[in-house]
Amino acid sequence: MKLTTKKRTAEVIALPTAESRTRRRNGNKRFARYRPPVLALPFPANLERRKTKAGFDIAAALELNLDRYPSREQLLTLLFNWLRSAEELGLAARRPDYADALERAIEIVAKAASVERGIDLLRRA
Numbered sequence: 187m188k189l190t191t192k193k194r195t196a197e198v199i200a201l202p203t204a205e206s207r208t209r210r211r212n213g214n215k216r217f218a219r220y221r222p223p224v225l226a227l228p229f230p231a232n233l234e235r236r237k238t239k240a241g242f243d244i245a246a247a248l249e250l251n252l253d254r255y256p257s258r259e260q261l262l263t264l265l266f267n268w269l270r271s272a273e274e275l276g277l278a279a280r281r282p283d284y285a286d287a288l289e290r291a292i293e294i295v296a297k298a299a300s301v302e303r304g305i306d307l308l309r310r311a
Contacts, residue, residue: 242283242284242287244265244287244288244290244291244308245291245305245306245308245309246309248261248264248265248291248295248304248305248308249305251264252301252305256301257301258295258296258298258300258301258304261295261301261304262292262295262296265288265291265292265295266292268288269285269288269289269292272284272285272288273285290308290311291308294307294308294311295308
């Protein structure tokens with residue numbers, strides 16, 4: 187198809203349609219349509235890969251604060267502040283396992299060779 191004007195002549199080229207892109211050269215069009223893989227199943231929305239333990243995950247909390255408190259002394263200060271706040275707010279009396287987890291984390295981080303090793307030991311304990 188050609189369009190002509192006074193000054194120029196232009197040729198209109200048909201763009202490929204979705205049908206022409208899915209057609210195979212030597213095959214049936216029926217087999218060219220998209221099919222999702224058989225093994226691709228959607229993941230459930232509430233999939234939890236990490237095994238949850240009973241109690242408090244102090245290692246995850248320390249890992250989240252590792253960029254703000256990179257040294258052992260700063261992490262120990264953070265743990266002592268969490269323990270003191272729990273005692274002041276009465277959380278230690280209501281949830282004694284939280285206070286015990288903080289005290290255990292203080293002992294492990296203080297004895298560990300490095301901060302990362304202490305967090306790893308807490309995660310495994």
